[in-house]
Amino acid sequence: MLDIDKNTVDFLVTDNMVTEVKTVMERDFPKLKKIVDQMIERKIERVYYVACGSPLCACQTAKMVFEKYSDVPCEAYSGWDFLDHTPKKLDEKCIVVGVSHYGKTNEVADSLIKASEAGAITVGVTRDAVGNPVSDAAEHVIAYAAECIWEIHLLITFYIALDYINRIDNNENVKQILADLKKLPNVLARLVKTSEDKSRELGEKASKWPFIYTVAAGPLRPLSYKEGIITMLEFTWTHGCQLNSAEFRHGPLEVVEKGVPYVFMLGTDESRHTTERTINFVKKLTDDYIIFDYAEISNGLHPMLAPFVLFVPLEYFYYYLSISKDHNPDDRRYYGGLMPY
């Protein structure tokens, strides 16, 4: 295992997570409310999120809130997809929310410019208020000044969805999620303290595996892509693939055997049965699996908040997986201009 001071590793964002979440709730939710005021005045008919990588996965999760609890059509685009296949409906009845941590992902900034030219409301969600293309391009800027991007991007994109739906409709689930969001900091704080040892043990176990299939369904699907593809490949240099539990029978089923390893993310939402079915099948053939079960740590929070909560044990898990392979998750070979792409 790499001998390293974990406080020096940028990948690990558990230290300031709770403070950052609380700050965004107190400081930025009122700003988001003003943007939602404008959405109401404008009678916004369609919502587009645009981002790349981890922020895109957060946006895809927020899109599920719109889809599940409202009639408002919503799509989450990767930047180039928005630019190359721009939706026909893009006008003053649309809002485009571009999310980029450093604000330098040009395809996100260019999407905001294109949306603005078409008359849409534009919002840039980024770390810094000025000095980057995303904050320059957007009409409204939410500069969150934080590093725990998964929690922060989820909070902001969820809040836009929840507050808008809550004001145009009367949905019990939305009210419950809004109420449960207030309990989130305490739940996260407990997990930051209590989940590290178990995740370390699991990370060490998984570090022996040459590759990992990451399986989830429903609201955990975007998180399973973030962790099973982005974190695994970019940060831990571990081969892998993300699979939808609902599709497991159609292809992935045939390769299950000893030596083929799985990480499952199990939610408490309506799709729990599809992931359980997958787990029950895999269990019959191999011991090479790990389950992260929201039911064990949800503290009664709404099923849609699983991606916020499960992130904490997962963050430790991938950190220990990486350093157990003697790899500092901050190290890159190509990304970020090290090699032209």
Ligand SMILES: O=P(O)(O)OC[C@H]1O[C@](O)(CO)[C@@H](O)[C@@H]1O
């Ligand atoms: O949020 P930004 O600054 O646009 O950066 C996106 C990048 O972040 C990551 O999600 C993690 O580094 C990458 O996959 C992606 O390229």
